[in-house]
Structure formats: structure tokens, C-alpha cells
Amino acid sequence: MNDALDEEIMEKIIIFDTTLRDGEQAPGGSLTDQEKLEVAFQLEKLGVDVIEAGFPIASPGDFKAVSKISKAIKKGAVCALARCLKPDIEAAYNATKPARHPRLHIFLATSKIHLKYKFRKAEDEIFRIAVEAVRLGRKLCSDIEFSPEDATRSEKDFLYRVIEAVIKEGAKTINIPDTTGYTYPQEMYSLIEDIRNNVPNINKAIIAVHCHDDLGMAVANSLSGVLAGARQVHCTMNGIGERAGNASLEEIVMAIKTRRDVFSGLYTDINTKEIFRTSRMINNLTDFVVPPNKAIVGRNAFSHESGIHQDAVLKKRITYEIMDPRDVGVSSSQLILGKHSGRHAFGDRLKALGFRLNEEKLNKAFVRFKEIADKKKNIFDDDLRIIAEDEIRVIKPLWRLVSFEVTSGTKVKPNAKVMLNKKGKAVSGASSGDGPVDAVFKAIDKVTGYNAKLDDFRLEAVTSGKDALGQVSLKLKIKDKIFSGRGASTDIIEAAIRAYLDAVNRLEYK
Ligand code: KIV
Ligand code: ZN
Numbered sequence: 001m002n003d004a005l006d007e008e009i010m011e012k013i014i015i016f017d018t019t020l021r022d023g024e025q026a027p028g029g030s031l032t033d034q035e036k037l038e039v040a041f042q043l044e045k046l047g048v049d050v051i052e053a054g055f056p057i058a059s060p061g062d063f064k065a066v067s068k069i070s071k072a073i074k075k076g077a078v079c080a081l082a083r084c085l086k087p088d089i090e091a092a093y094n095a096t097k098p099a100r101h102p103r104l105h106i107f108l109a110t111s112k113i114h115l116k117y118k119f120r121k122a123e124d125e126i127f128r129i130a131v132e133a134v135r136l137g138r139k140l141c142s143d144i145e146f147s148p149e150d151a152t153r154s155e156k157d158f159l160y161r162v163i164e165a166v167i168k169e170g171a172k173t174i175n176i177p178d179t180t181g182y183t184y185p186q187e188m189y190s191l192i193e194d195i196r197n198n199v200p201n202i203n204k205a206i207i208a209v210h211c212h213d214d215l216g217m218a219v220a221n222s223l224s225g226v227l228a229g230a231r232q233v234h235c236t237m238n239g240i241g242e243r244a245g246n247a248s249l250e251e252i253v254m255a256i257k258t259r260r261d262v263f264s265g266l267y268t269d270i271n272t273k274e275i276f277r278t279s280r281m282i283n284n285l286t287d288f289v290v291p292p293n294k295a296i297v298g299r300n301a302f303s304h305e306s307g308i309h310q311d312a313v314l315k316k317r318i319t320y321e322i323m324d325p326r327d328v329g330v331s332s333s334q335l336i337l338g339k340h341s342g343r344h345a346f347g348d349r350l351k352a353l354g355f356r357l358n359e360e361k362l363n364k365a366f367v368r369f370k371e372i373a374d375k376k377k378n379i380f381d382d383d384l385r386i387i388a389e390d391e392i393r394v395i396k397p398l399w400r401l402v403s404f405e406v407t408s409g410t411k412v413k414p415n416a417k418v419m420l421n422k423k424g425k426a427v428s429g430a431s432s433g434d435g436p437v438d439a440v441f442k443a444i445d446k447v448t449g450y451n452a453k454l455d456d457f458r459l460e461a462v463t464s465g466k467d468a469l470g471q472v473s474l475k476l477k478i479k480d481k482i483f484s485g486r487g488a489s490t491d492i493i494e495a496a497i498r499a500y501l502d503a504v505n506r507l508e509y510k
Contacts, residue, residue, distance in 0.1 A: 013256060013268050014232035016175075016208060017048040017249060019282065020069070021055060021081055023240040028287030028484065032509070033065040035285050038392050040069040042281050042354055043237075046274040048076060048249075050103060052234075055081040056095035057088040063095050070099035077143065079103035084133030093140040103143040105175070106133050110162055111150035123158050131165050138170035145173035147210065152176070152183040152191060160198045167199070173206045173232060178221055181214025181244060185224035192228035208232035211247045213239060218247035223255055226266065237278050238297060240288045250275045250296040250328065258323055276329035277354050280382070284389045287473065287484050289458070296328055337384070339373035350388050353381060361391040375490045376467045383469050386462050386488045390498075397505040399448060401497055402426055408436040416440040418497065420447050437496045444497065448504055453477040459492060472499040476507075483507045 020036055020043075023029050031039065036053070043051050051073060056063040070078045078099035080092035084106060096102035108130045115121055121129075130146070137144045146166040148159055163174050176191065183191070188209065196202055209225035211218040211234075222233050239248030253270045256263045279297035283290045292299040302325040312319035337349060343366050350357060350365070357365060368387050373379055400421045408414040416439035419428040429446030433439030437457075445452060456475040461468040470492040475484045483506045487498025 008265050011231065011266055013226060013266050014049045014206065014208075015047075015249065015253065015268050015270055016050040016052060016079070016232050016234045017043050017046075017236065018052040018210075018234050018246060019043070019236040019240060019249075020065075021052040022210075022234075022242060022246050023236040023282075023286075025055065025058075026240060026242050026245070026288075027482075029240055030484075031065075031285060032506075033061065033068055035392055036065045037068055037072060038356070039281060039285065040073055041356060042274070042278050044073055044075050045271065045354060046278050047269045047271045049269060050077045050079050050232075052079045052081065052105060054095075056091040057082065057085075063091060066092075066095035067098060070096045070102065074100065077101040077103045079105050079145065081105045081107065082133075082137070084108045084129045086136060089133060089137050089140065093137075096141070101143065102141055103145060104137045104141045105145045105147065106130075106137050106171075107147035107149050107175075107177075108133065109149035109179075110154040110159055112155060113153060114150050127158075127162055127165065130162050131169055134166045134169040134171050143173075144169075144171045145175055145208070146171040147175040147177050149177055150179040152178040152187070153180065156191075156194060156198070160195065163195065163199045163205075164201055167201045167205045171205060173208055174202070175208035175210050175232070175234065176225065176230070177210040177234075178212055178218075179210075181212035181218060183211075183221055184215070184217055185220045188221040189224040189228040192225045192230050196229050206231050208234060209247075210234035212242065213244040213246065216244070218245070219251045219255070222247040222252055223263075226256070226263065237282045238288060238290055238294070240282060240286060248295075250279060254296050254323060254328065257327075272327050273329040274354075280385055281354075281389070284385060284486070285392070287475070289460070289473065296323075301325075302330055337369075337373070337379045338377065339370065341373070341379075346384075349381075349384060353384060353388070355388040355392075357388060357391055365391045372469065372490060376469065378463075378465065378467075380463045382463050386469055386471060390486075390488065396509070397501065398422060398508040399501050399505055401494070401501060404440060404443075404494065404497060406436045406440060406493055408439070414439040416443045418443040418447065420444070420501070436493055440493060440497050441500055444500055444504070450478050450504060450507070452500075452504070455482060457496075459495070462488060470495045472496045474499045474503060476500070476503040478504075478507055481507070483510075 053066040053069040054062040056066050066080050080096045082088035082092040092104045207230045209222050209230045211221040235249040236246040237249050239245040253268050309320045365387050402419040402421050405417045413432050414436045415432045417430045427447050429443045431442035433442050455477045458473045462471050469488045471488040472495040473486050483503040485499040485503030487495045489495040
């Protein structure tokens with residue numbers, strides 16, 4: 001008997017992460033290049049195969065971020081998006097040139113709706129544009145991925161023709177986007193199956209799927225695509241992305257891992273123990289807050305409230321848990337550090353949590369840690385994440401908080417005094433307001449000279465307990481532009497001030 005014949009042939013599902021492109025381009029997803037770099041390092045640790053780092057033609061900032069990521073990432077491919085236009089393709093090529101493994105992702109819509117209303121072009125012209133773009137891309141880069149945008153609403157015969165032609169030009173991956181999140185799982189299955197049966201040279205390319213979540217079926221559609229033969233999945237961490245978002249990486253990966261019976265012979269190279277850490281990073285750096293009931297990474301995803309469930313889980317975990325929380329890197333919040341902990345222990349713990357702060361940022365974070373440890377007895381990993389991410393978020397803050405004072409009560413009009421530091425100089429302002437938060441915000445406006453309008457304000461506790469850090473996330477409208485800010489403190493007024501200054505500093509940074 002030949003043992004090898006009995007062995008299951010394993011096929012890898014390539015994880016193409018587009019958090020930094022489709023996720024970042026959604027309102028609220030916007031990141032600075034330093035933040036993008038931190039996310040890219042974390043995605044590398046997570047083990048994604050391809051990082052779609054941005055859309056270089058979109059802005060000089062995007063170009064810079066893609067090229068920084070291309071220089072820094074050692075494992076996997078770094079990809080950049082381009083329309084079928086020469087300047088786009090050249091920008092994507094130039095930005096990814098320093099990467100060890102660069103990839104260009106070229107896209108063009110193929111649906112009748114897009115041809116008629118967006119391009120006002122006939123099929124033959126679209127066909128020619130796609131072919132010429134891939135030909136140009138292929139001259140510059142050996143790894144070309146092509147996406148017929150809105151594929152799921154395209155006429156199948158035209159779709160087959162385009163796919164066959166771009167593969168002839170050298171496209172190695174054909175991505176099938178459900179751009180509007182319109183399709184449903186059986187349809188996606190049939191589409192991939194039909195492409196495999198009707199495009200004569202399809203075996204020369206890898207089929208990918210890229211699903212949006214407008215009808216809440218992005219993950220189901222992606223997995224259906226996999227069952228039909230797609231071997232690459234586009235996804236984002238926490239499912240962030242345009243409108244309702246993209247297929248979520250953690251759900252795809254854990255479904256493939258958990259349901260081996262369904263996805264037999266398939267695996268990903270994701271280090272699932274890094275999932276929770278990556279999710280927290282995206283939660284903390286963007287405006288997309290993970291809902292408590294979110295699959296895999298939500299706060300309640302592994303907590304059992306009902307007595308019957310708790311009792312059964314204690315007897316045998318698999319009664320109500322289909323996954324081990326430790327497999328996705330969820331550990332119960334442990335007491336890690338206290339006010340007597342030294343800089344070394346602090347730095348080591350941050351490193352273990354995946355942060356790479358330079359000396360200056362580490363020193364500042366340590367000062368913040370000591371301030372917080374003075375007020376808060378128990379410091380948990382989630383507290384440390386907030387402290388470290390505060391340092392990553394702002395590059396060089398123009399305004400820093402020195403001190404503040406607030407009076408407020410049922411019978412007094414709220415009043416606030418705020419002292420800020422601008423380039424080494426202390427400046428202060430005072431104001432009354434409808435409440436203490438309103439008063440401090442008005443006092444800050446007096447100092448900065450901006451007349452900011454508060455567009456959104458959210459407060460959440462980072463950990464449990466009365467002395468938990470409160471994190472404020474807010475949006476300010478200044479000069480018709482929206483800037484978001486975050487700040488954390490054991491004092492919620494201070495957290496609000498920090499968030500407000502974060503947003504103002506982002507405006508100054510821009
Ligand atoms: O949703 C979409 O169609 C896209 C393409 C650029 C692939 O994001
Ligand atoms: Zn998309």
C-alpha cells in the first residue's frame with residue numbers, strides 16, 4: 001500500500017488582505033502612513049499572503065504609504081491598485097517597486113450598467129482597454145491580478161471573453177468582485193463554476209473572490225466561491241470596507257479551519273493566534289468599532305451569559321463552543337503590570353503585544369503608563385494597547401494637553417479652563433458650556449482658534465471595573481472637513497479632551 005495515496009492533498013487558500021485599500025478608502029477607515037505601516041507589520045505577523053497596501057494614484061499620501069510598506073514588508077506580496085490607465089499603472093508599479101514581491105491589481109468594470117452609465121463605452125472598447133492595460137502592467141511587473149469590476153452583474157459571455165484575453169496577456173490571478181454585494185451564495189458558486197468551465201485558459205490563472213457585505217452575505221459568498229474552486233479570497237480585518245464592508249478575514253479563516261469537513265483539503269497560512277490582536281489594532285486605529293456580538297472578535301463572541309450554557313461549558317467546552325478562544329488569541333484579561341513596573345517590563349510587554357515603538361514614543365508611552373498606573377490599580381493588556389496606539393496615532397502633535405479644570409453640578413453652570421502646549425509655549429482658554437464636555441471643547445476652540453462642530457461622540461470602557469480607562473471616539477467638522485479623534489483616560493473629561501486634540505492635531509498634520 002502506498003501511504004502517499006492515502007494522504008489528503010492539501011490546497012492553500014491565498015489570503016489577500018485589502019484592509020489598507022478597500023478598508024481604508026471607506027469613510028472612517030482613513031489612516032496616516034505611520035499607522036498603515038504598523039497595520040502592515042501586524043498583517044505580516046498574521047501571515048496574510050498579499051497585502052493590498054493602497055491605490056497610489058489616488059493621492060501622494062497613498063503613494064508614499066504603499067512605497068513605505070513595500071520597503072518594509074519581508075514576507076508575502078505587496079499589491080497596489082490601478083485603473084486601466086497608464087498613469088495609474090505606472091504609479092502602482094513605482095510605489096511597489098521596492099517590494100520583494102510586488103503585485104499590480106488592475107481593474108475595469110464589465111457590467112452593462114457600468115458600461116452604459118459610468119463609461120458610456122461599448123463592450124469592444126472595454127475589452128481593448130482591459131487587454132492593453134494588462135499588457136502594459138505585465139511589461140512592468142510579473143505578477144498581475146485583474147478584476148472585472150461588478151463581475152457578478154456582468155453578462156457571462158462578455159466576462160469570459162475578457163478573462164480569457166487578460167490571461168493571454170499574462171494576468172496570473174483573476175479576481176471576481178461582487179462589487180455591490182448583490183449576489184447570493186449559490187449564485188457565486190455557479191459563477192465560479194461557469195468561469196472554470198467556459199474560459200479555455202482559466203487553468204493558467206488563480207481565481208479569487210472579492211465580496212462586499214451589502215446584503216450581509218460577503219463571507220458566505222466568498223466561501224461558496226472557495227467551494228467552487230476559487231483559491232484566493234479578498235478580505236479585510238473586522239470586515240471593514242466600503243458601505244457595509246468587505247468579507248471579514250477572521251470569519252473566512254476560522255470557517256475554513258473549524259469546518260474541515262466542509263472545506264476538506266483546504267487550509268490558510270494565517271497564524272490564527274494573531275487574529276484578536278490584529279482586530280484590536282484596527283478597532284483602535286480606525287472609526288470602525290467592533291460590535292460586541294461580532295463573530296470571532298466581538299467582546300461577547302466567547303462569553304456565555306446563560307447559566308445552562310456556563311454550566312455545560314465548564315463540564316465540556318465543546319458543548320457550546322465550536323472554537324477555542326485561545327486559537328484566535330483571545331486570552332482573559334490578565335493583570336499584567338502595576339505602578340511599580342519598570343520601563344523594561346513595560347517595553348517587553350508592548351513588544352509581546354506586537355508594538356514596535358521607537359525610543360521617543362516608548363518613553364512618552366511609559367510616562368502615560370505611569371500616569372495611568374497612579375490612578376488605576378490594575379493595568380490590563382487592553383489598557384496597554386490604548387496607551388501604545390495613542391503614540392502611534394499622532395505623528396507630531398501640535399497641541400498637547402498640560403492641564404484642565406472643570407466645575408459642574410446640578411446647580412452650577414459648567415465652566416472649564418484648559419491649558420495647552422503649542423511648540424513649547426503654554427496657552428490657556430476658558431469657557432462655560434451646556435455640560436462639562438461642551439465647556440472644555442469650547443475652551444479648546446478659544447485656544448486653537450478653530451470653530452469645530454462636534455459631529456459624533458462615543459464613550460466606551462476599555463476594560464471592566466470602576467477604574468477602567470474610558471475611551472472617547474469623536475468626529476469634528478472643521479472647515480467642512482471631518483476629522484476623527486480618539487483619547488483615553490481614567491477621567492472621561494480628560495479622555496474627551498485628548499480625543500478632541502487628536503482630531504485637531506490631525507487637521508494640523510494634514
Ligand atoms: O469592490 C470592488 O469591485 C473593488 C475592485 C477594485 C476590485 O474593490
Ligand atoms: Zn471592493
